[in-house]
Amino acid sequence: MLKKLFFLLMVVFFSCMxxxxxxxxxxxxxxxxxxxxxxxxLKEDLKKEKNILDMFSLNGKIKTRYEFEKKAKIDxxxxxxxxxxxxxxKLGFVFRPVDYFKAGFGLASGAETPVSSNETMKGxxxxxxxFLDLAYIEVHPYYKWISLLTGKFRxxxxxxxxxxxxxxxxxxPEGVALSFKYDFGQFNLFGSGALHILEEFKxxxxxxxxxxxxxxxxxxxxxxxxxxxxxxxxxxNLEKKLTQSRAGSDSDYSYSYxxxxxxxxxxxxxxxxxxxxxxxxYTAHKYFMITLxxxxxxxxxxxxxxxxxxxxxxxxxxxxxxxxxxxCFEFRSRHVDRDAYLDSFTDGTFYYxxxxxxxxxxxxxxxxxxxxxxxxxxxxxxxxxxGGVYNQPIDSVQLNFEVKF
Numbered sequence: 001m002l003k004k005l006f007f008l009l010m011v012v013f014f015s016c017m018x019x020x021x022x023x024x025x026x027x028x029x030x031x032x033x034x035x036x037x038x039x040x041x042l043k044e045d046l047k048k049e050k051n052i053l054d055m056f057s058l059n060g061k062i063k064t065r066y067e068f069e070k071k072a073k074i075d076x077x078x079x080x081x082x083x084x085x086x087x088x089x090k091l092g093f094v095f096r097p098v099d100y101f102k103a104g105f106g107l108a109s110g111a112e113t114p115v116s117s118n119e120t121m122k123g124x125x126x127x128x129x130x131f132l133d134l135a136y137i138e139v140h141p142y143y144k145w146i147s148l149l150t151g152k153f154r155x156x157x158x159x160x161x162x163x164x165x166x167x168x169x170x171x172x173p174e175g176v177a178l179s180f181k182y183d184f185g186q187f188n189l190f191g192s193g194a195l196h197i198l199e200e201f202k203x204x205x206x207x208x209x210x211x212x213x214x215x216x217x218x219x220x221x222x223x224x225x226x227x228x229x230x231x232x233x234x235x236x237n238l239e240k241k242l243t244q245s246r247a248g249s250d251s252d253y254s255y256s257y258x259x260x261x262x263x264x265x266x267x268x269x270x271x272x273x274x275x276x277x278x279x280x281x282y283t284a285h286k287y288f289m290i291t292l293x294x295x296x297x298x299x300x301x302x303x304x305x306x307x308x309x310x311x312x313x314x315x316x317x318x319x320x321x322x323x324x325x326x327x328c329f330e331f332r333s334r335h336v337d338r339d340a341y342l343d344s345f346t347d348g349t350f351y352y353x354x355x356x357x358x359x360x361x362x363x364x365x366x367x368x369x370x371x372x373x374x375x376x377x378x379x380x381x382x383x384x385x386x387g388g389v390y391n392q393p394i395d396s397v398q399l400n401f402e403v404k405f
Contacts, residue, residue, distance in 0.1 A: 060091040085121035106134030115168040115348030160277035161293025164347040270301035309340035326367040
């Protein structure tokens with residue numbers, strides 16, 4: 001482009017210098033040719049720049065929350081109620097130069113915990129920390145229906161009804177994963193296999209990690225959708241309590257909670273967990289869809305006593321949650337035994353992310369603008385002590401206002 005423009009400019013320059021020998025008509029012709037060439041080249045450059053910009057995309061969300069908790073007894077702070085303001089911010093960046101390759105990273109607010117990017121409003125309006133939330137590469141090595149992920153990536157596992165019972169939505173595993181989804185018309189097969197690095201010890205050769213395998217099938221016929229998946233996860237070299245574990249004892253309530261650990265902070269049991277996820281939905285209209293979902297997990301490791309975790313629920317909603325008028329009503333009931341799953345990854349919203357809990361949840365959500373939602377969540381949460389006794393209930397109400405982009 002530059003060579004062409006330089007040549008045309010030189011022609012116009014010399015034509016002006018030799019104006020006596022070149023007619024007015026010829027000079028105008030040269031000027032018009034120069035203008036047309038400039039317009040053409042600029043149009044091509046803009047098209048190239050647009051194509052380059054199409055390789056990049058941004059996404060994110062901002063959420064604010066008011067939260068109220070009523071406890072059954074006074075805690076160590078001397079109160080039985082809590083009022084809290086919370087905010088959350090996430091920003092993701094994706095580079096996709098070709099269909100079979102993309103790389104991305106994300107930033108998030110919150111404390112250095114895998115199950116939450118929420119930040120409590122406190123500290124006299126002080127600045128809040130930002131953490132690296134995502135950093136991954138994804139390739140489709142041979143076919144579009146197969147993907148290979150490495151780095152710190154979004155959890156590729158299917159979770160019935162979007163449940164966070166054993167995997168909180170904020171958990172972005174670190175390691176490598178291979179996933180696939182193949183469509184046979186109205187029927188599809190899907191699955192994932194992953195190795196998640198749990199910890200890295202400089203002084204020990206055998207670092208703990210988790211191996212996960214999930215296989216599932218789906219059906220989509222005339223407004224009816226059904227998905228079911230079976231998964232198995234195994235922890236390898238896991239002895240010491242993980243840094244993000246909630247396992248320990250509670251001086252407020254005078255008993256142990258969450259995963260079982262010994263006095264020297266070692267896990268008492270292995271975590272070899274077999275799970276089933278299933279959901280069913282029927283769409284009668286774009287503003288009426290009913291969904292039934294459930295998960296059942298069992299820690300099949302040797303000698304585990306409190307080994308089961310399950311959740312079931314129902315949703316009545318519009319087909320999507322994007323535009324004004326879209327809505328969702330949801331009820332969930334969950335029961336998570338103490339050693340059903342590693343408590344480093346379980347839902348951080350309920351009883352501070354512990355296992356050994358029971359909860360009943362009712363949520364109402366509505367879209368008030370494009371990608372802008374407001375929801376109310378009421379939850380009654382209880383701890384499950386040895387012998388199946390439920391006590392120390394917490395009644396919680398959350399008001400959430402969220403914007404996605």
